[in-house]
Amino acid sequence: MKLYDVTELAVRNLRESILRNSLTTVGISVGVASLVAMLSLGIGLQQLAARRLQKSGLFDTVIVSSRRDLRNFSREQEENGPAPAESPALDEPARRKIEQLPSVSEAYPDIRFVTELRYADKPHLTMVAGLAFSAKNNDAFDGMEGSFFSSETALEVILQRSFAEELLGKRPTPGKDEVNLTELARPLIGKELTMRYAERTASPLDGTSASENPPGAAYSIVSRQQTLKIVGVCNLDPDSMRGQARARVFLPLKLAETLHVMQPSDLRDTTNIIGGTPTYTTLQVRVQSPKDVQSVEDAIKKMGFNTFSIVDATKSLRQFFAVLDLFLGIFGSLALAVASIGIVNTLVMAILERRREIGIMKAVGASDTDVKGLFFAEAGAMGVFGGILGVALGWAIGRVINLGTNIYLKRQHFPPEQIWFVPWWLVLCAIAFAIVVSLLSGLYPAGRAARLDPVQALRYE
Amino acid sequence: MTDQETKVSAHSDSIRSQDLCRYYRMGEALIRAVDGISLQVDAGEFVALLGTSGSGKSSLLNLIAGLDRPTSGSVVVQGNDLAKLSREELAKYRLHTVGMVFQSFNLIPSMTLLENVELPLRFAEVDRDKRDGLARKALDRVGLSARLRHRPPELSGGEQQRASLARALINQPKVLLADEPTGNLDSHTGTEIMKFIREFNESLGMTVVMVTHERTLAEHYAKRMIFLADGKLVDDQANAANVSAQLMPGGAR
Numbered sequence: 001m002k003l004y005d006v007t008e009l010a011v012r013n014l015r016e017s018i019l020r021n022s023l024t025t026v027g028i029s030v031g032v033a034s035l036v037a038m039l040s041l042g043i044g045l046q047q048l049a050a051r052r053l054q055k056s057g058l059f060d061t062v063i064v065s066s067r068r069d070l071r072n073f074s075r076e077q078e079e080n081g082p083a084p085a086e087s088p089a090l091d092e093p094a095r096r097k098i099e100q101l102p103s104v105s106e107a108y109p110d111i112r113f114v115t116e117l118r119y120a121d122k123p124h125l126t127m128v129a130g131l132a133f134s135a136k137n138n139d140a141f142d143g144m145e146g147s148f149f150s151s152e153t154a155l156e157v158i159l160q161r162s163f164a165e166e167l168l169g170k171r172p173t174p175g176k177d178e179v180n181l182t183e184l185a186r187p188l189i190g191k192e193l194t195m196r197y198a199e200r201t202a203s204p205l206d207g208t209s210a211s212e213n214p215p216g217a218a219y220s221i222v223s224r225q226q227t228l229k230i231v232g233v234c235n236l237d238p239d240s241m242r243g244q245a246r247a248r249v250f251l252p253l254k255l256a257e258t259l260h261v262m263q264p265s266d267l268r269d270t271t272n273i274i275g276g277t278p279t280y281t282t283l284q285v286r287v288q289s290p291k292d293v294q295s296v297e298d299a300i301k302k303m304g305f306n307t308f309s310i311v312d313a314t315k316s317l318r319q320f321f322a323v324l325d326l327f328l329g330i331f332g333s334l335a336l337a338v339a340s341i342g343i344v345n346t347l348v349m350a351i352l353e354r355r356r357e358i359g360i361m362k363a364v365g366a367s368d369t370d371v372k373g374l375f376f377a378e379a380g381a382m383g384v385f386g387g388i389l390g391v392a393l394g395w396a397i398g399r400v401i402n403l404g405t406n407i408y409l410k411r412q413h414f415p416p417e418q419i420w421f422v423p424w425w426l427v428l429c430a431i432a433f434a435i436v437v438s439l440l441s442g443l444y445p446a447g448r449a450a451r452l453d454p455v456q457a458l459r460y461e
Numbered sequence: 462m463t464d465q466e467t468k469v470s471a472h473s474d475s476i477r478s479q480d481l482c483r484y485y486r487m488g489e490a491l492i493r494a495v496d497g498i499s500l501q502v503d504a505g506e507f508v509a510l511l512g513t514s515g516s517g518k519s520s521l522l523n524l525i526a527g528l529d530r531p532t533s534g535s536v537v538v539q540g541n542d543l544a545k546l547s548r549e550e551l552a553k554y555r556l557h558t559v560g561m562v563f564q565s566f567n568l569i570p571s572m573t574l575l576e577n578v579e580l581p582l583r584f585a586e587v588d589r590d591k592r593d594g595l596a597r598k599a600l601d602r603v604g605l606s607a608r609l610r611h612r613p614p615e616l617s618g619g620e621q622q623r624a625s626l627a628r629a630l631i632n633q634p635k636v637l638l639a640d641e642p643t644g645n646l647d648s649h650t651g652t653e654i655m656k657f658i659r660e661f662n663e664s665l666g667m668t669v670v671m672v673t674h675e676r677t678l679a680e681h682y683a684k685r686m687i688f689l690a691d692g693k694l695v696d697d698q699a700n701a702a703n704v705s706a707q708l709m710p711g712g713a714r
Contacts, residue, residue: 365632454528458528
């Protein structure tokens with residue numbers, strides 16, 4: 001029989017006992033729906049976690065430090081690497097070299113200093129940090145008021161909320177709800193404040209000391225002040241694990257660099273002999289994608305620096321989600337397995353019911369293959385319908401779960417989240433899986449129908 | 462089918478059986494439904510198989526139809542040695558070589574007459590656009606052009622049997638096998654059906670083997686009568702009333 005004839009006959013047979021076949025199809029679709037809902041939840045959660053981590057900037061960052069410094073991240077690196085005295089200095093040439101490594105997007109120093117800021121003629125002492133322009137996409141600034149820096153060297157600052165409160169003379173009262181960020185920002189944005197700071201200048205002030213000291217190893221400190229415009233107030237938690245967050249005022253990093261603000265590490269440069277140029281205590285290296293972190297880390301290690309990243313944490317996270325998806329998939333598949341028994345049952349019943357019809361078809365010339373093909377097509381058609389219906393149902397279930405979660409999140413004052421995601425491959429795989437399961441379930445009934453003895457079948461009333 | 466058999470059967474015999482046996486096991490008992498029947502039917506003959514119920518006439522017909530396989534012996538129809546055919550080949554044989562008509566019509570109740578008649582064409586993989594025309598023509602031949610879209614339960618027995626005749630003819634088989642074709646019909650419609658069968662025999666040259674237990678029917682239409690009892694052939698006689706134009710058929714052994 002030709003394929004379209006098989007399909008046509010199969011569909012008409014399915015229509016003949018519409019109720020039973022619909023129920024079986026619904027059974028399949030519930031199975032597929034549970035599979036789709038489970039897996040889309042797993043995928044959605046994974047994506048949510050990945051998105052969060054990606055945005056946090058922790059997973060595409062390698063922190064580089066010099067072995068010369070006392071501070072170190074790993075005992076192993078300390079023991080196996082070259083002796084501290086022989087290792088290279090983490091200075092400007094090293095920074096450029098790191099920036100030229102493949103898949104490195106930028107490398108910037110950690111600039112932070114304690115200084116005095118004047119606002120409305122009142123002095124406020126606080127920690128100021130340079131903030132890389134790439135931090136714009138950081139989730140830490142998701143809920144910020146105002147805007148990010150307008151350019152990489154703009155004379156602008158972003159305040160941390162506790163500092164904003166301090167400037168306005170507000171004290172957070174424990175137990176009471178925090179002041180709304182918008183209200184906090186309104187009187188501040190656009191206003192100016194004056195930063196006083198110590199600039200490190202390369203040339204010594206007077207020529208007498210220059211001959212005694214190795215060139216460049218000494219520097220002068222000049223007191224300067226700079227007017228800065230407040231452009232934003234952000235919600236960063238000063239106690240969070242992010243380095244910059246411990247500061248309460250942020251400057252564009254490039255600006256901070258050009259100001260040559262005296263850094264605590266500068267004191268070291270006066271004591272070491274080779275220091276022709278300033279060195280950095282640490283460099284933050286941003287990698288284009290978290291998957292490149294390992295190779296970048298290795299390359300930097302080869303240059304003789306110490307490195308640190310949280311890449312290993314992502315590895316175990318991926319592993320966790322693989323296991324989660326597997327379990328969700330198994331639970332989802334259980335319903336489909338039950339549904340497949342439904343198909344076997346329906347088709348075996350159909351054979352009993354259509355025994356005579358099968359006999360007639362054989363008597364007028366249907367071959368075993370024709371009969372088998374017909375039952376197979378019926379199973380397949382139920383699989384197709386069930387699969388499509390199931391994906392739609394699973395999608396709907398996912399939406400409802402998502403909606404419910406978001407209502408809950410809203411009640412808890414959290415921003416809404418997409419915890420559920422149905423990728424295209426899942427839609428196609430689920431339908432294909434439903435068809436495969438249906439065909440497998442049709443295997444036995446189809447074989448049984450094909451083997452039916454026409455004489456017996458025709459005698460059957 | 463071997464070349465030799467093709468040649469042997471090429472001239473005039475349509476059906477030939479040799480020591481044909483079909484035994485069933487029913488619990489402990491062995492039922493000899495067909496027990497060593499040897500016969501020969503010439504092409505174009507109209508043979509009636511007569512006997513009481515349980516005499517094995519339907520079992521013999523099922524063996525000739527390729528619906529059943531012999532326990533031993535051979536049956537060759539139009540050069541096809543049925544015992545040697547595979548299941549698929551046997552299906553092809555049923556599709557193209559023989560047409561069958563049953564006492565209970567055996568139309569598929571959920572299909573219209575047109576679809577029922579078209580069904581063998583589907584199995585023969587005839588193109589969709591040709592099928593419709595062929596089926597209409599076949600139904601027209603048995604006078605059912607007005608009933609194309611009706612389903613079997615909506616029709617009288619006579620109409621259903623005519624539709625099943627149309628279905629039997631659709632693939633232009635050489636042999637028509639009828640199992641009590643008038644058994645469920647009143648005598649008037651029975652006659653109508655028998656007239657169609659005789660017409661197919663005479664104008665199309667089809668070999669007809671008809672199982673019946675009505676001797677009068679056999680005498681009226683068949684040209685040869687074969688009597689069976691307990692699965693054995695007991696008598697084989699030409700029907701004097703109907704052989705006027707025909708030669709004496711190939712004898713029984």
